[in-house]
Amino acid sequence: MAPMKVTVVGSGNWGSAIARIVGSTVAEYTDDFDTTVRMWVHEEIWHGMKLSEVINQQHENPKYLPGKKLPGNVVAVTDLVEACEHSDLLVFVVPHQFVSGVCKQLQGHLKEGALAISLIKGLMAIHKMGGIRLVSEEIQDILHIDVAVLMGANLAPEVANDNFCEATIGYQGSAETRALLKKLFQTENFRINVVKDAHTVELCGALKNIVACAAGITDGLGYGDNTKAAVIRLGLMEITKFVEHFYPGSNLETFFESCGIADLITTCYGGRNRKVCEAFVRTGKPLKVVEEELLKGQSAQGPLCAEEVYGMLKHFKMESKFPVFCAVHKICSGEMEPANLITCLRHHPEHH
Amino acid sequence: MAPMKVTVVGSGNWGSAIARIVGSTVAEYTDDFDTTVRMWVHEEIWHGMKLSEVINQQHENPKYLPGKKLPGNVVAVTDLVEACEHSDLLVFVVPHQFVSGVCKQLQGHLKEGALAISLIKGLMAIHKMGGIRLVSEEIQDILHIDVAVLMGANLAPEVANDNFCEATIGYQGSAETRALLKKLFQTENFRINVVKDAHTVELCGALKNIVACAAGITDGLGYGDNTKAAVIRLGLMEITKFVEHFYPGSNLETFFESCGIADLITTCYGGRNRKVCEAFVRTGKPLKVVEEELLKGQSAQGPLCAEEVYGMLKHFKMESKFPVFCAVHKICSGEMEPANLITCLRHHPEHH
Numbered sequence: 004m005a006p007m008k009v010t011v012v013g014s015g016n017w018g019s020a021i022a023r024i025v026g027s028t029v030a031e032y033t034d035d036f037d038t039t040v041r042m043w044v045h046e047e048i049w050h051g052m053k054l055s056e057v058i059n060q061q062h063e064n065p066k067y068l069p070g071k072k073l074p075g076n077v078v079a080v081t082d083l084v085e086a087c088e089h090s091d092l093l094v095f096v097v098p099h100q101f102v103s104g105v106c107k108q109l110q111g112h113l114k115e116g117a118l119a120i121s122l123i124k125g126l127m128a129i130h131k132m133g134g135i136r137l138v139s140e141e142i143q144d145i146l147h148i149d150v151a152v153l154m155g156a157n158l159a160p161e162v163a164n165d166n167f168c169e170a171t172i173g174y175q176g177s178a179e180t181r182a183l184l185k186k187l188f189q190t191e192n193f194r195i196n197v198v199k200d201a202h203t204v205e206l207c208g209a210l211k212n213i214v215a216c217a218a219g220i221t222d223g224l225g226y227g228d229n230t231k232a233a234v235i236r237l238g239l240m241e242i243t244k245f246v247e248h249f250y251p252g253s254n255l256e257t258f259f260e261s262c263g264i265a266d267l268i269t270t271c272y273g274g275r276n277r278k279v280c281e282a283f284v285r286t287g288k289p290l291k292v293v294e295e296e297l298l299k300g301q302s303a304q305g306p307l308c309a310e311e312v313y314g315m316l317k318h319f320k321m322e323s324k325f326p327v328f329c330a331v332h333k334i335c336s337g338e339m340e341p342a343n344l345i346t347c348l349r350h351h352p353e354h355h
Numbered sequence: 356m357a358p359m360k361v362t363v364v365g366s367g368n369w370g371s372a373i374a375r376i377v378g379s380t381v382a383e384y385t386d387d388f389d390t391t392v393r394m395w396v397h398e399e400i401w402h403g404m405k406l407s408e409v410i411n412q413q414h415e416n417p418k419y420l421p422g423k424k425l426p427g428n429v430v431a432v433t434d435l436v437e438a439c440e441h442s443d444l445l446v447f448v449v450p451h452q453f454v455s456g457v458c459k460q461l462q463g464h465l466k467e468g469a470l471a472i473s474l475i476k477g478l479m480a481i482h483k484m485g486g487i488r489l490v491s492e493e494i495q496d497i498l499h500i501d502v503a504v505l506m507g508a509n510l511a512p513e514v515a516n517d518n519f520c521e522a523t524i525g526y527q528g529s530a531e532t533r534a535l536l537k538k539l540f541q542t543e544n545f546r547i548n549v550v551k552d553a554h555t556v557e558l559c560g561a562l563k564n565i566v567a568c569a570a571g572i573t574d575g576l577g578y579g580d581n582t583k584a585a586v587i588r589l590g591l592m593e594i595t596k597f598v599e600h601f602y603p604g605s606n607l608e609t610f611f612e613s614c615g616i617a618d619l620i621t622t623c624y625g626g627r628n629r630k631v632c633e634a635f636v637r638t639g640k641p642l643k644v645v646e647e648e649l650l651k652g653q654s655a656q657g658p659l660c661a662e663e664v665y666g667m668l669k670h671f672k673m674e675s676k677f678p679v680f681c682a683v684h685k686i687c688s689g690e691m692e693p694a695n696l697i698t699c700l701r702h703h704p705e706h707h
Contacts, residue, residue: 156584167697168581169588169706194585194706228625229520232508232617233546236521240611255607259592265584268620273580345519354521354546 007183008037010087012105013096014044014058014079019068020163021096021122021188026074028187035183043086044079055079071163084112092118092187093148099125099138106145113146120151120172120184124208125304126311134318135249135311137205149176151184152201154208155261156269157193165192171262172197173204196260202250203257207242207266212305213312214238215270216331219277220341223284233348235271238327239264240353245312245325276305284334284341306335326351359535360389362439364457365448366396366410366431371420372515373448373474373540378426380539387535395438396431407431423515436464444470444539447494451477454490458497465498472503472524472536476560477656478663486670487601487663489557501528503536504553506560507613508621509545517544523614524549525556548612554602555609559594559618564657565664566590567622568683571629572693575636585700587623590679591616592705597664597677628657636686636693658687678703 009029011022022042029036044055049066058064058079062072080086087093087109097105102123119142127136139150155170162168172184172195181197189195198204217234239258246253257263271277275298282293294303313332316322322329326347333339361381363374374394381388396407401418410416410431414424432438439445439461449457454475471494479488491502507522514520524536524547533549541547550556569586591610598605609615623629627650634645646655665684668674674681678699685691 156581156588158579158581161579161581164579166578166582167585167700169585189706191701194701194703196706226518227510227513228621229508229510229513230518232621233519233521233613235620236508236611236613236617239616243611258611259588259595261585261588264591264616265588268587269580269584272624348519349543349546351546354541354548 006033006035006037007091007187008039008041008089009092009094009187010041010043010090011077011094011096012043012083012087013094014042014064014067015096015098016067016163017122017159018042018096019064019071019073020159021094022077023071023073023163024190024193025094025187026077027190030074030076032186035186038076040074040077041080041086041090042077043083044081046081055081068159068163083108088112089114090117092120094120094122095138095142096122099123099127102127102138102141103145106142109146113148118149118151118176118180119143119146120153120174121205122153124154124212126209126308128307129311135315137202137209139201139205150201151176152205152208153188154204154266156265157261158269162193167192167194169194169196169261169265171195171204171257171260173199173201173257173262175199175201198254198257198260200253200257203246203253204260204262206246206250207258207262209304209308210242210245210312210328211267211270212274212276212303213309213328213331214242214267215274215276216280216303216305216309216335217327217344218271219280220284220331220334220344222277222281224341224344226345230345231271234327234344235267237348237351237353239267241325241327242267245328248321249315275301276303279303280305280335290335305331309335324352358385358387358389359443359539360391360393360441361444361446361539362393362395362442363429363446363448364395364435364439365446366394366416366419367448367450368419368515369474369511370394370448371416371423371425372511373446374429375423375425375515376542376545377446377539378429379542382426382428384538387538390428392426392429393432393438393442394429395435396433398433407433420511420515435460440464441466442469444472446472446474447490448474451475451479451490454479454493455497458494461498465500470501470503470528470532471495471498472505472526473557474505476506476564478561478660480659481663487667489554489561491553491557502553503528504557504560505540506556506618508617509613510621514545519544519546521546521548521613521617523547523556523609523612525551525553525609525614527551527553550606550609550612552605552609555598555605556612556614558598558602559610559614561656561660562594562597562664562680563619563622564626564628564655565661565680565683566594566619567626567628568632568655568657568661568687569679569696570623571632572636572683572686572696574629574633576693576696582697583623586679586696587619589700589703589705591619593677593679594619597680600673601667627653628655631655632657632687642687657683661687676704
């Protein structure tokens, strides 16, 4: 088989951090991978220079990942089609609101048999009730290519810092490709497990943010560690039930992977959704105001994700089986008092 | 069936907190339970008065659970045999180093068919290699009675404060008894799930402390959330493997109960083992010194538990399958540099 050509589609902090990794691994496994990694850069001006040129001259992305050298074989390309058209593997790591647009630009320009892997955590925004849509499904539907996912407890700055961490790849295709994906992403300090149920892996990455909101609400209400642990656990049970109901065939062991409990734990303790919801409850300010104050232009995914999921649960008349998910939406949207989260928990179906 | 008589064997803060709960539930379900709950109090003098008398007059244990009223039907009894001899259910909640002595005093004095439930988290200290011993096994071996267990993310002060939390009961006996145990312990704010594999429930309660030490070591080394999440996850995987190997027949779902991931999470973030190990690594002081400084006379269970478990793993030549457990023992005993924990993780069998 010819060596696989890899393109990183995106160059924010997570894109740059992952480009550091794949740049080093392709250089190590030259039988398996082409030694050049293209990285698509949405051109912008940084300190009076083109960002792509700065990256290619300084081998660093000073805007999104300052201080971290990129391997010399990572080449910034500003034309999306040029960056992707000859590639065998597209590593999607753009903000999820850009996914559809990017994919549409690539339609008809990809190599036969190309594969994608999505590192994007979140759900596509849909404006009708009755369904959610995964980022991987969006990519697959527009480009008609196979899509793997990579999720886990791996905050970009810590990965870029070479701290030890783990990630989970979900891919249902051939064992050979699974092995190649592991080779491409695994380093001494970034350890990969590959599992087959990709939808479970991806849904864990999206739904955890709803649970993190619930954890933040209990923090805001002043409860201690036990209550928070109960909320995290009951939220996890809802994640497993949701996946099993809407994407049947998940393996319980997948929830023990980095994409499952590990990412959930870090998000419920250190994540921005937790933080925003805690402040929302403590201060009583509108969620939007709290978000602006704390996140400086970024947004919290949890309330949006909860809204989508709530719409779906309502459509299927399943609200009573998912009290944590529903309460997060109702509290974030002002329909329910935060303290009522606890009332919902008291009647949780897990205890019957 | 005659109403079940309940005795709480122990009156520390956890014993007193659980006596509040069972005192209220027996009063609610008078068909199922005798309305008096005996609580064995190891007599001591408190502000010049007998503690048992203070409890019976003030309906409060001012030494161990000040400010929390006990129901009037909880009666302190200082004679161990008198407190237990007519009981159908003994709720063991003494420090684990007193279990053997208490049980020996009760030998030959219990009612036919009496049942015990242990709320004690930890392993019995054994001084020979090649085996561990559960508290429930110790009780069963000395008293020849059936033993259930109750574990979970339920710190006594938060339970006593009526914060919402959960617990898991493990009991392999009849469905009728499982239902009774749930009735006895469940309140609006203390939610119970009952599962059959009691050994799994109990082992989760003991082994989590080893993982909490590992989490504390990464905190002490200055690592962030990703690394800690990886350590917690890999530690959990070792707990599941350990249980499956030495007490086969566990149900993977039990690890999703409060006794499993929930208790593990709170312990790895808020617990004393985490705290002691972080300080041990940060300051470089001997573990004993750090324990004395931070815990004021209490001891951290994790290093002791790791020592017992390490002896067992070494005996069975299984060290390589449990790198987190083994590293915790070696680091706490000074045989290994803390930073080498990360090296052990890089070669963890979970990633192969």
